Amino acid sequence: MSALTGPPRRREPRSVLPWLAAPALVVFVGFAVVPLVGVFALSFTTWDGIGAIRLTGLTSWRAVLTDPGLPHALWVTFLVMAVSWVVQTPLSILLGTFLAGRQRYRAVLGVVYFVPLMLSSAAIAIAYEALLDPNFGLGAGLRLQTLSQDWLGRPGLAFGVVVFVVSWQFVPFHSLIYQGGVQQIPKSLYEAAQLDGAGRIRQFFSITLPQLKYTVITSSTLMVVGSLTFFDLIFVLTGGGPGDATRVLALDMYKRGFQASLMGPASAIAVILVLVGLALALLLRRLGGRDAGASQLEGA
Amino acid sequence: MALSRRTLLGLAAAVPVSAVLTACGGSSGPGKSGGATYWYLNGQPQEGVRAGAVDAFNKAHPDERIDDTTFQNDAYKTKIKTAIGAGQAPTIIWGWGGGTLRAYAEAGQVEDLTSWFDEHSEVKKGLFPSSFGAATVDGKIYAMPCETVQPIILYYNRKVFEQVGVKPPESWDDIMALVPRFNAKGIAPFALGGQSRWTNMMWLEFLFDRIGGPEVFQAAIEGEKNAWSHPDAITALTRLQDLVKADGFVKGFSSITADSNADQALLYTGRAAMMLHGAWSYGIQQTDGGDFVSSGSLGYMTFPPVEGGKGDPSDTVGNPAHYLSISSKAGAEQKKVAKDFFATGVLQEEVKKWIGNGSVPIRLGTEKLLAASENADFLQFTYDIASKAKVFVQSWDQALSPTAAETMLDNIVKLFQLSISPQQFARNLNAVTGA
Numbered sequence: 001m002s003a004l005t006g007p008p009r010r011r012e013p014r015s016v017l018p019w020l021a022a023p024a025l026v027v028f029v030g031f032a033v034v035p036l037v038g039v040f041a042l043s044f045t046t047w048d049g050i051g052a053i054r055l056t057g058l059t060s061w062r063a064v065l066t067d068p069g070l071p072h073a074l075w076v077t078f079l080v081m082a083v084s085w086v087v088q089t090p091l092s093i094l095l096g097t098f099l100a101g102r103q104r105y106r107a108v109l110g111v112v113y114f115v116p117l118m119l120s121s122a123a124i125a126i127a128y129e130a131l132l133d134p135n136f137g138l139g140a141g142l143r144l145q146t147l148s149q150d151w152l153g154r155p156g157l158a159f160g161v162v163v164f165v166v167s168w169q170f171v172p173f174h175s176l177i178y179q180g181g182v183q184q185i186p187k188s189l190y191e192a193a194q195l196d197g198a199g200r201i202r203q204f205f206s207i208t209l210p211q212l213k214y215t216v217i218t219s220s221t222l223m224v225v226g227s228l229t230f231f232d233l234i235f236v237l238t239g240g241g242p243g244d245a246t247r248v249l250a251l252d253m254y255k256r257g258f259q260a261s262l263m264g265p266a267s268a269i270a271v272i273l274v275l276v277g278l279a280l281a282l283l284l285r286r287l288g289g290r291d292a293g294a295s296q297l298e299g300a
Numbered sequence: 301m302a303l304s305r306r307t308l309l310g311l312a313a314a315v316p317v318s319a320v321l322t323a324c325g326g327s328s329g330p331g332k333s334g335g336a337t338y339w340y341l342n343g344q345p346q347e348g349v350r351a352g353a354v355d356a357f358n359k360a361h362p363d364e365r366i367d368d369t370t371f372q373n374d375a376y377k378t379k380i381k382t383a384i385g386a387g388q389a390p391t392i393i394w395g396w397g398g399g400t401l402r403a404y405a406e407a408g409q410v411e412d413l414t415s416w417f418d419e420h421s422e423v424k425k426g427l428f429p430s431s432f433g434a435a436t437v438d439g440k441i442y443a444m445p446c447e448t449v450q451p452i453i454l455y456y457n458r459k460v461f462e463q464v465g466v467k468p469p470e471s472w473d474d475i476m477a478l479v480p481r482f483n484a485k486g487i488a489p490f491a492l493g494g495q496s497r498w499t500n501m502m503w504l505e506f507l508f509d510r511i512g513g514p515e516v517f518q519a520a521i522e523g524e525k526n527a528w529s530h531p532d533a534i535t536a537l538t539r540l541q542d543l544v545k546a547d548g549f550v551k552g553f554s555s556i557t558a559d560s561n562a563d564q565a566l567l568y569t570g571r572a573a574m575m576l577h578g579a580w581s582y583g584i585q586q587t588d589g590g591d592f593v594s595s596g597s598l599g600y601m602t603f604p605p606v607e608g609g610k611g612d613p614s615d616t617v618g619n620p621a622h623y624l625s626i627s628s629k630a631g632a633e634q635k636k637v638a639k640d641f642f643a644t645g646v647l648q649e650e651v652k653k654w655i656g657n658g659s660v661p662i663r664l665g666t667e668k669l670l671a672a673s674e675n676a677d678f679l680q681f682t683y684d685i686a687s688k689a690k691v692f693v694q695s696w697d698q699a700l701s702p703t704a705a706e707t708m709l710d711n712i713v714k715l716f717q718l719s720i721s722p723q724q725f726a727r728n729l730n731a732v733t734g735a
Contacts, residue, residue, distance in 0.1 A: 048702070049385035051407030134552030135566060152555030153494075239495055242554035243714045258378045260706035261403070 036274060042267035049261050060264030070269070072244060073252040074276075080163060080248055081227040087167045088174055088223060089216070095171065096178020097208060110179070117172045125236035128165050152238050155245035162234055162246050169233070170226075174219045181215030182208060221284045228277050249273055335365030336391035336630070336637040339380065342370035343559075345583045345657040346447075353650050357641050364637045366392070373559055374496065381702065384409050389627040391634040392641065396698035397434030397443055397623040403702060404625065405437040411626040411635065414440045420643055428662045428686065431621035434694050443623035444642045447650070448659035449686040450579040451618040452502045456599040460487055460573045468599060472510075472539065472606040479548045482573045488550035491572035493558035497709040498697050500716050502576050503543075505617040505696055506603040507536035513610040514691040521699055525734040528726035532610070537715060537722030539606070544716055554717060561588060568592040576603070578618055579682050582658040582675070593658075600678065602685060616685050617693040621662045655679060660686060700733065707732045 046056040064070055099110045116124070131138045132151040139148025152158045189207050198206060231250040234240065240247035240255065247255070249269060257266030340350050347370055354368045369390070371379055376394075383389050384404060393410065395401060404410045417424045423444075424432075431445035456468055464485055469475045475489075482489040493499045508517050512532025520527035527533075543549070550572050556562045561584055566572040568589035575581070582600070586593040605613040626638045651669065654661045658675040660682045670679040686692070697705040711728045714720045720728070 048403060048407070049381055050403055050409055129555075129557075130560075132555075133562060134555065135550065135571060136562060150552035150555060153552040154554075158555070238555070239557075241495055241713060243717050243719055244710070255706065258382055259702070261381060261702040 039267045039270045039274075042263060043265075043271050045264050045267075047263040049258070049263050056264065060262075060268045063262075064265045064268040064272075067265075069244065069247075069252060070272075073247055073249045073269075076159075076244075076246060077228060077248045077250075079159070080166070080230065080246075081224055083163050084166050084170075084227055085220065085223050087163060088171050089220065091167070091171050092174035092219065093178050093209075093212065093216075095175040096180075097182050097204065099175060099179045100182035113172050113175060115172070116169050119169075121169065121232040122236050124165060124169055125233050128161070129237055132161065153242050155242055158238050158242055158245050162237065165233060165237065166227070166230065170223070174223065177219050177222075178212065178215055181212050185211045217284060217287065221281055224280050224284065225277050228273060228280070249276075335367050336634040336641070338366050338368045338392040338394070338638075338641075339376070339383075339390045340368065340370060340394040341373055341376055343373070345587055346580065349447075349650050349653040349657070352653060357644070360644070361637075361640065364640060366637060366641060384627070387629055389629060391627055391630040392638050393625040393627055395443070395623050395625060396619060396695065397445075397621070398694050398698040399701045399705065400698060401435065401442055401623065401625065402437045405440070405442045409628055410442050411628050412440050412442060413444065413626070416639060416642075417441055423643060426663055426665075428621065428664060430686070430692055431662045433692075434620055434698070435623050443625040445621035445662055446624050447622040447662065448579070448654050449619070449621060449662050449682070450659070451616040451682060451685045451689070451692070452506065452576060452578055452603070453581070453600050453682070453685075454574060454576050454603050455567060455581060455585075456574040456601070457567055457570055457572070458597045458599045460570050461599070464573070468601055469604050471604050474604065475548075476543065476546065478573070479543070479546045483547055487570070488566065488572040489548050489574060490550065491563045491566035491575040492549045492553040493556045493560075493563035494549070494553035494713070494716060495555055496558035497713055498695065499558050499563065499577075500712045501696055501709065502578075502617065503540055504536065504712060505693055506576070507539055507606065508533060509615050509617060509691070509693055510603065510606040510611040510613070511536045511539070511609040513612070514615060514693055517693060517696065520729070520733045523733060526726075526730050527734060528729040529723075533726060534722045537725055541715065541718060541722065544718060549716075554713070564588060568598075579659060582678055586658055586675075600681060612690050614685075614689055615691040615693065616689040617695065619695055619698070620686075620692050704729075704732045 042053075043060055044055060044057060045053050046059060047053040095113065099106055099113070129152065130136075134140070134148055134150045134153065137148065137151075139145070149157060151161050185208065189211070190203060193203050193207055229250050230248055231254065234246055234248060234251055235254070238246045240251045250273065253266050253269040253273065256262045256269065338354060341347065351368060351370075354366050358365055380389070380393060380395070381400075384393070389409065393404075401410070405412075427445055428449060431449070432441065435441050435443040435445055460482075461468065464481055464487070466478055466481055469478055479489045505517070512530060512535075516527070516530050516533050516536075519530070550556070550563075550566055563572075563575060563577070564581060564584050565588065567575045568585055582593070582598070585598055589598070592598055602613065602616065605611075624638075624642065626635055630638070651661045651663055651666060655666070655669055655673045655675070658678055660666075660670065660679055667683070670676060670683055673679055693699075697709060700708060708729055711720065711725050715722070715725050
């Protein structure tokens with residue numbers, strides 16, 4: 001959004017520009033703003049999803065905020081967010097840098113790495129669930145003791161599996177972003193570094209990484225805000241279990257709303273999700289500095 | 301991906317709102333004019349019988365039409381509630397009766413069928429009287445009982461019992477004594493699809509009844525204060541945890557889902573010795589288990605008594621029937637089609653097919669058909685349980701309101717994982733049913 005205010009004014013006919021934004025605006029209002037307002041209103045009601053909606057003030061909010069399930073779900077959500085960021089970011093940067101090279105075998109590998117991104121989350125979850133089945137899964141089939149753990153039945157392991165599968169699915173996407181970022185870095189910087197006698201590793205840390213600063217912020221924002229809404233994969237893979245070990249906020253919202261028929265509290269959680277997501281997105285923008293929109297390519 | 305996450309959030313937020321809008325506007329469900337719609341569960345062999353009944357009806361009534369759609373069990377439970385709330389319900393609503401039906405009836409979402417049953421008394425007289433309990437809310441009938449009676453049965457693998465050299469349990473103490481014998485041979489004593497939650501629930505249904513009698517859970521349904529803290533309830537919960545601690549259930553039961561039939565596979569492949577499951581399991585074992593059923597390897601019995609328990613060992617738990625309701629939001633023409641389906645189609649065509657896959661239809665006077673079936677022994681066994689049980693406890697998650705049921709299922713999983721004590725379980729449930 002700041003891109004609209006950032007660049008210096010040009011002499012284009014200004015009356016045309018607002019019209020160009022209209023389709024996006026309609027979609028945004030229809031699918032984001034209207035539901036948001038609706039959910040906010042619903043959070044002050046009691047509704048079982050079937051009968052009449054009754055205004056009950058802060059009852060739902062009180063129920064949600066005093067429920068020990070909320071801090072737990074928040075904690076699991078942040079843990080998934082943090083751990084999957086720590087796992088995904090270095091992997092994506094390295095893979096992205098590797099794929100940025102022009103050699104043909106790298107292009108072939110790039111296509112292979114891209115495969116997980118083309119599968120639906122539900123399909124991935126079902127496949128992993130079958131592979132990790134303690135009795136009929138991969139470990140039992142290959143008779144490998146180390147592989148036939150109760151992967152999805154023990155809280156710590158199940159959490160690890162969720163992070164692993166999430167990373168497996170999304171590392172390709174972030175690699176793609178980094179690949180683009182690396183290819184944007186001017187060759188002249190590397191040539192200058194070579195003249196100064198910098199090796200490959202030194203070049204990576206002194207040129208590639210600093211130049212990727214804004215790519216890191218973009219990718220991290222997508223990861224962090226996206227992980228708030230992880231739902232499909234976890235729902236199919238563990239159902240939030242075992243117990244509530246992998247019950248993230250989005251899943252908690254769904255379970256309350258659609259399984260327990262408590263639409264009011266579910267809407268309150270939805271509002272909390274939106275607020276947390278907005279706060280995180282703003283925080284990450286701050287980390288990027290005030291000139292986040294400015295070009296870093298030449299003459300930096 | 302960014303797009304899909306964003307859309308997901310948008311969707312998650314949009315669903316309740318669109319539900320509000322349609323509910324307020326009283327707008328119509330899909331296909332208001334023309335044929336009736338009918339949603340039910342998929343999964344063979346049951347799906348085939350249901351689809352067959354619809355086909356037969358459509359063929360016999362060229363001017364009327366029912367369009368059917370199938371769903372997976374756990375997905376359906378959520379989908380149907382949302383659809384009804386959004387005014388998008390199918391004409392014919394397939395369900396389990398009980399607490400969920402009560403919620404529909406109190407919200408005026410399903411037709412009162414009492415007068416229809418008065419006019420069509422021959423339909424009512426032809427069905428098990430016990431099947432109407434879960435269809436009745438405050439003295440009015442809101443659903444047509446259908447399909448089969450499904451008590452919960454203790455299945456066992458005869459081959460495995462022979463191999464280990466032990467006899468089927470006749471009491472709870474026998475069960476606890478069998479557990480180490482099977483574990484020593486590397487065979488799981490009990491298969492359990494614990495991720496599905498209601499599978500664990502069946503254990504508590506029996507333990508509560510055998511130890512404390514049906515009054516203990518009845519008190520909880522009726523909203524009595526501290527019903528779950530009854531000493532017999534605490535004993536039942538403790539016994540269950542004893543069984544978990546003794547490794548009574550298959551390794552990794554928390555991650556096994558019943559919808560995938562992996563728990564059934566454990567029994568017929570001989571990796572587990574016993575399994576507590578619904579009567580419908582027989583048909584699954586027959587379809588999936590190769591010659592497991594035909595070779596006589598599948599054993600079955602009622603849940604044994606618990607030493608010192610107050611419950612009658614003839615009591616059973618499970619689903620007294622399935623239920624078909626008519627959406628009150630459907631058009632007059634659709635309602636007529638649905639009622640014609642109730643009057644002529646249901647059961648008539650299906651009885652033989654249900655018997656063929658090892659189920660007992662809720663239609664009276666089928667003894668001869670049952671006896672002539674290749675599954676005669678099992679069918680007679682189920683028929684006897686259903687007709688002789690002094691008390692037929694409806695599945696807890698269907699008897700309770702959806703909100704209480706969700707809390708109960710969550711806490712049952714924690715109980716099985718030993719992450720809460722029986723006392724904590726009781727406290728958590730008292731808070732939702734005794735309020």
